[in-house]
C-alpha cells in the first residue's frame with residue numbers, strides 16, 4: 001500500500017522524510033517522492049523504483065527545508081513511473097498532495113476540472129485532489145482542503161502543503177490509516193507508527209472524517225465540516241529497536257525468531273497457572289452478550305484466514321461452539337445471515353485490510369457482536385469492533401506474516417479456553433491442562449529455531465524447483481495452506497496447500513519428480529490417514545519431506561527427508577509445525593535472491609480492494 005509522511009518543525013526535513021519512507025517500505029511500493037518547502041518555493045524530487053534511488057538523487061542534489069511531505073507509491077491508477085509518483089501538484093506548482101487510497105469518482109472530477117481549465121500532468125487519481133484544493137483556495141489551505149474533501153468519494157489518507165499558506169500541513173483521513181506525531185515544537189503526519197516512534201511516542205490516531213492542521217506551534221483537529229475535535233495523544237510503548245533488523249539479514253528472519261517471545265507476550269497477564277483461568281475482560285465485551293453466544297463466525301484474509309481456520313478447531317474443541325470461517329473478500333458480498341447470538345471474530349494483523357474492515361462494517365449493520373484480533377493498536381478494525389483482543393507481537397515489518405500468525409494462534413487459543421470456561425464446556429482441570437501446554441510452546445519453538453541451519457541445508461536443495469505441494473489433515477491442513485502461502489509469496493515458486501484427503505480428488509495427478517511434496521504429519525488423530533497419503537505420493541515417484549515429531553521413528557523410512565519438531569498437545573501442533581515451513585520458505589527465497597521483506601506486487605496491509 002502507499003505510505004504518506006509529513007514533517008513540520010525546526011529540523012532539516014529531508015533526512016526525517018527519507019528515513020520515514022524507509023520505514024514505510026515494508027508496506028510495498030514501486031516509486032517514491034518528496035516535496036520540500038524553502039523560502040516560498042516547493043522543491044519536488046521523485047523516482048520510479050526504490051527509496052535508495054531517491055536518496056542517491058538527494059545526495060547528488062540536496063534539498064533544504066524545514067517542512068515537507070514524502071510518499072511511497074503502490075500503483076493503482078497510472079503505471080509506476082516518475083511522473084505518476086507523488087507528491088502531485090496543482091497547475092501553478094504552489095501546492096502538493098500525497099495520498100494513500102483510491103478516489104472512486106476521480107474521472108468525473110478530472111473531467112470537470114479540465115473543463116474549468118485545469119491542466120493535468122499525470123494518469124493518477126490523486127492529482128485531482130491537488131486541483132480541487134487549488135480551485136477552492138482563497139486564503140486558507142485548511143479551508144480549501146476542507147471544501148475539496150466534500151467532493152471526494154472513496155478511500156483516502158492525504159497530506160497537503162502550500163507555499164501560499166507556509167509552515168503548515170493539512171491532513172485528512174477516510175479509510176486508510178493516518179496518525180499524527182506530537183513532538184517538541186515539531187509535528188508529523190504519517191500512514192503508520194513505525195516512522196514516528198524514533199521521534200515521539202505521543203501519537204494521535206485520526207478517525208474517519210477527521211482532519212488535522214499541523215504547524216510548528218501546534219496541531220488542530222477538525223471534522224470534515226470544520227468543527228473542532230478534541231483528540232488525546234496515546235503514549236506508544238513500542239521501542240525503536242523493534243523496527244530494526246537486529247543483526248538479521250531480513251526482517252522476516254528476525255520475526256521468525258521472535259515467535260517464542262511473541263507467544264509469551266500474548267499469553268502474559270491473561271492466564272493463571274494456579275487456577276487454570278483465562279482473563280480476557282480487557283476485550284471489553286458485554287459478559288451477558290458473550291454468555292449468549294451460540295455460534296462464532298471468523299472472517300479474515302491471507303495468513304489471518306489460516307489462523308482463523310485453526311481458531312475453528314480450537315473453539316469447537318475447547319469451547320464446544322460451532323464455528324464458520326470465511327474469507328472477508330467473499331463474506332462481505334454474500335447474503336450472510338447473522339443475529340445477536342453470533343460472535344463475529346475479525347482477525348487482522350494490520351487492522352486495516354480493506355476487505356476485512358468492510359466485512360466488519362456490514363456485520364455491525366446486522367447487529368452481531370464483533371471481536372477484533374489485531375496487532376496494531378487503535379487500527380481501524382480494532383477501533384470499530386465491539387471489542388478487541390490484541391496480539392502482542394510488536395511491529396511486523398516483513399510483508400510475509402510470521403510472528404503475527406503465532407500470536408493470532410495464541411490469542412485464538414485463549415479465546416477458546418475463555419469461552420469454554422464461560423460456557424461450562426471446560427472444567428478448571430481441563431483448562432489448566434491446555435494452559436500448561438500453551439505455556440510450554442515458546443520453549444519448544446526455541447528448540448526448532450536452534451535447528452534452523454539444518455532446515456536451511458534442506459531448503460537449499462529445493463531452490464531450483466518451480467512447484468510444491470503441501471499436505472496436512474485436521475489442524476495440519478491450515479498449516480499446509482500457510483506453508484504454501486509463505487513459499488509462493490516470497491520465493492514466487494508455485495505452491496499449493498491441500499487437505500491430505502483431497503489427494504485422490506485431483507491433486508495426485510500432479511505428482512512427479514518435479515513437484516516435491518511437504519507433508520505435515522504430527523502423531524495425532526489422523527496420523528494413519530496422512531501416512532496413506534504419503535504412500536500414495538511415494539508410489540508415484542514423488543519426493544516427500546515430512547514435518548514430524550522428534551520421537552516418530554516410523555516416519556523415517558517412509559519419506560526422503562524429515563524435519564523433526566518436539567511433541568505437543570495434538571490441538572497445538574500448528575504452533576510448532578509452522579516454524580519449519582516458515583524457515584524453509586525463507587531460506588529458499590533468500591537463496592533465490594528474492595526481495596524477501598518486500599516481495600513483488602505485495603503490500604503489508606492491503607488497504608485497497
Ligand code: AGP
Nearest residue numbers: 302303304348349350353400401
Ligand atoms: C501473509 O503473509 C500476507 N502478508 C497476507 O496474506 C496477509 O496475511 C493478509 O493480507 C491479511 O493481512 P491482515 O492480517 O493485516 O489483515
